[in-house]
Amino acid sequence: MASHGGKNNVLPGFTPSLGCTVLYLSIIVLIPLSSLFFKTATLTWDEFVAAVTAPRVVASYRVTFGSSLAAALVNAFFGVLVAWVLVRYRFPGKRLVDALVDLPFALPTAVAGITLASIYSPNGWLGRYLEPHGIKVAFTPLGIVVAMVFIGLPFVVRTVQPVLEELDRELEEAASCLGASRWQTFYRIIFPSMLPAILTGFALAFARAAGEYGSVIFIAGNMPKVSEITPLLIITKLEQYDYAGATAIASLMLVVSFLLLLSINLLQKWSRRFAE
Amino acid sequence: MQVSIHRTVKKNGTSGIAEPAWVRYLLLAVALSFLTLFLMLPLAAVFVQALDKGWEAYLEALKDPDTFSAIKLTLVAAACSVPVNLVFGVTAAWAIAKFAFPGKSLLITLIDLPFSVSPVVSGLIYVLIFGLQGWLGPWLQAHDVKIIFAVPGIILATIFVTFPFIARELIPLMESQGREEEEAALTLGASGLQTFFRVTLPNVRWGILYGVILCNARAMGEFGAVSVVSGHVRGSTNTIPLQVEILYNEYSYAAAFAVASLLAMLALVTLAVKSVAEWKIRQVSAAE
Numbered sequence: 001m002a003s004h005g006g007k008n009n010v011l012p013g014f015t016p017s018l019g020c021t022v023l024y025l026s027i028i029v030l031i032p033l034s035s036l037f038f039k040t041a042t043l044t045w046d047e048f049v050a051a052v053t054a055p056r057v058v059a060s061y062r063v064t065f066g067s068s069l070a071a072a073l074v075n076a077f078f079g080v081l082v083a084w085v086l087v088r089y090r091f092p093g094k095r096l097v098d099a100l101v102d103l104p105f106a107l108p109t110a111v112a113g114i115t116l117a118s119i120y121s122p123n124g125w126l127g128r129y130l131e132p133h134g135i136k137v138a139f140t141p142l143g144i145v146v147a148m149v150f151i152g153l154p155f156v157v158r159t160v161q162p163v164l165e166e167l168d169r170e171l172e173e174a175a176s177c178l179g180a181s182r183w184q185t186f187y188r189i190i191f192p193s194m195l196p197a198i199l200t201g202f203a204l205a206f207a208r209a210a211g212e213y214g215s216v217i218f219i220a221g222n223m224p225k226v227s228e229i230t231p232l233l234i235i236t237k238l239e240q241y242d243y244a245g246a247t248a249i250a251s252l253m254l255v256v257s258f259l260l261l262l263s264i265n266l267l268q269k270w271s272r273r274f275a276e
Numbered sequence: 277m278q279v280s281i282h283r284t285v286k287k288n289g290t291s292g293i294a295e296p297a298w299v300r301y302l303l304l305a306v307a308l309s310f311l312t313l314f315l316m317l318p319l320a321a322v323f324v325q326a327l328d329k330g331w332e333a334y335l336e337a338l339k340d341p342d343t344f345s346a347i348k349l350t351l352v353a354a355a356c357s358v359p360v361n362l363v364f365g366v367t368a369a370w371a372i373a374k375f376a377f378p379g380k381s382l383l384i385t386l387i388d389l390p391f392s393v394s395p396v397v398s399g400l401i402y403v404l405i406f407g408l409q410g411w412l413g414p415w416l417q418a419h420d421v422k423i424i425f426a427v428p429g430i431i432l433a434t435i436f437v438t439f440p441f442i443a444r445e446l447i448p449l450m451e452s453q454g455r456e457e458e459e460a461a462l463t464l465g466a467s468g469l470q471t472f473f474r475v476t477l478p479n480v481r482w483g484i485l486y487g488v489i490l491c492n493a494r495a496m497g498e499f500g501a502v503s504v505v506s507g508h509v510r511g512s513t514n515t516i517p518l519q520v521e522i523l524y525n526e527y528s529y530a531a532a533f534a535v536a537s538l539l540a541m542l543a544l545v546t547l548a549v550k551s552v553a554e555w556k557i558r559q560v561s562a563a564e
Contacts, residue, residue: 009374012462012468014371020364022383036401081307089303103543108497114536115533182294182299231394231397232396250397
C-alpha cells in the first residue's frame with residue numbers, strides 16, 4: 001500500500017478511507033441513481049419512446065431548455081459585468097455586494113420562488129409598473145427565465161472572478177503601450193483569457209436552470225404546453241401513479257445532466273490548460 | 277520615434293490600462309442596478325411581506341403548531357444529514373487529497389454528481405427504491421416500515437442533495453496543503469490518528485466550517501427532492517420550505533412570508549459565516 005502517491009508516501013489510512021468513501025458513495029448516490037435505469041429498462045423501447053416524445057412532454061423540454069438557455073445567456077453577460085466590477089473597481093459597500101452575490105446559493109428555492117412571484121405579479125413591486133406596458137412576467141414563460149436568472153447568477157460570477165484576479169496586468173500595459181485602444185485590449189487580450197471561464201459558468205448556470213424546480217414553479221403559472229417545466233411534469237406523472245412515464249422522462253433528464261457535467265469537466269480542463 | 281512613444285505613454289498615463297471614467301461609472305451603475313433588481317429587491321420583499329400585517333400577525337404565524345412541527349422536522353433532517361456528510365467529506369478528502377491512485381478524477385466527478393441531478397430526480401430515485409411499487413416496497417410494507425412519505429425518506433433525500441458540499445470544499449484545500457506537515461508529525465513519533473486530529477484537522481478547520489455551513493443551508497432549504505418523498509402530511513412530514521408552499525397555495529401570503537423569513541435569515545447568517553470562513557482560509561494560506 002505504501003506505493004500510493006509515490007514510494008515515499010508514509011501516511012496511513014489509505015485503504016480504509018478510500019474504502020469508506022466508495023462504499024458510502026455507492027449506497028447514497030450510485031445505487032439509488034441506478035434504480036432509475038433499471039426501472040426504465042422494464043419498459044419496452046416503444047413505450048419509452050412514446051413516454052419521452054408525447055406532445056406535452058416535448059413542449060416541456062422546449063420550455064425548460066429554451067428558458068435555461070435564455071437565462072444562462074443573460075447570466076453570462078451580467079455575470080461577467082459583475083465579476084469585472086468586483087475585481088477591477090473600488091466602490092463603497094463592495095465587500096457586502098461581493099458576499100450578496102452568493103445569496104441564490106444560500107436562499108432556499110421555495111423562498112426565492114414565492115418572492116419572485118409576488119414581486120412580478122400584476123400588483124407586485126415591479127409587476128405594477130411592467131403590466132401597463134404590456135409586459136407580463138409572473139405566470140408566463142418570461143417569469144421562468146427571471147427565476148432561472150436569479151438562481152444561476154453566482155455560477156458565472158464565481159467562475160470568472162478568480163480568472164480576472166489572476167490576469168496579468170502587464171499584458172494589458174504592453175497592449176496599451178503598443179497603441180491598442182482600451183476596447184481593443186479588452187476584446188483581444190482580456191476577453192480571450194476569460195472565455196473558458198465564461199463558458200464554464202454558462203454551462204453550470206444552464207445545468208442548474210434545467211433541473212430547477214422550487215424557484216420556478218411558483219412564478220411559472222404551470223400551463224401545460226406553455227409554461228410547464230419538465231421537472232414539474234415528472235412530479236405530475238408521479239402524482240397520477242404513472243411511475244413508468246415519470247421514470248422515463250427522469251432518466252432522459254439524468255442523461256442530459258451527465259452530458260452537461262461531462263462538458264463542464266472538459267471546459268474546466270481546457271481553462272486550466274489555458275491558465276498555464 | 278523615441279519621442280512619440282514617450283508621448284503616447286505620457287498621454288495615457290496610468291489610464292493606459294483603465295477605462296475612461298464615464299465607462300467605469302456606467303459599468304458600475306449597470307452592474308449594481310442589475311444586482312439590486314435581482315438580489316436585493318427579492319431579499320427585501322421577503323421581510324416586507326412577512327411584516328405586512330404587523331408584528332403580532334408575524335409572531336402568530338410562527339406560533340402555529342404545524343409551522344412549529346415543520347421547524348422541528350427541518351432541524352432533525354439537518355442534524356442527521358450534516359454530520360453524516362461531514363464524516364464522509366473528511367474521509368473522502370483524506371483519501372483523495374493525500375494519496376495518488378488511478379480513477380481519482382472519476383471519483384471526484386461521481387462525488388459531484390448530486391449537484392447536477394435535478395432535485396426532482398433526486399427524490400424520485402428514493403421513491404423507486406422504497407416506494408410501494410419500488411424494489412424494497414413490498415418487503416418494507418410487510419414489516420411495517422415506512423420510509424417514503426415519512427421522516428426517513430426526507431432524511432435520505434436531504435443526505436443525497438447535500439452529499440458533495442463538504443468533500444468538494446476540503447479536497448482542493450487539503451491538496452494545496454500537501455503532506456509535509458503530516459509526514460513531519462509521523463517522523464516525530466505521532467500515531468496516525470494523532471497526526472490526523474492534531475495536524476490535519478486544525479489545518480482545515482475553516483474549510484470544514486465553510487462546507488458545514490453551506491451543507492446546512494441546503495439541508496434546511498431543500499425543496500424539490502424533499503417534496504417528492506414527503507407526501508405533505510401536515511404536522512408530521514412537512515419541512516419549513518414545504519410549509520411555506522402550503523401556506524402560499526392557501527393564499528395566506530403573510531404567514532407564508534413569515535415562515536419564509538426564517539429561511540431568509542438563515543441564508544443571511546450563512547452568507548456572513550461563509551464570508552468569515554473564506555477570509556480566514558485566505559489568511560491561513562497567505563501565512564504559509
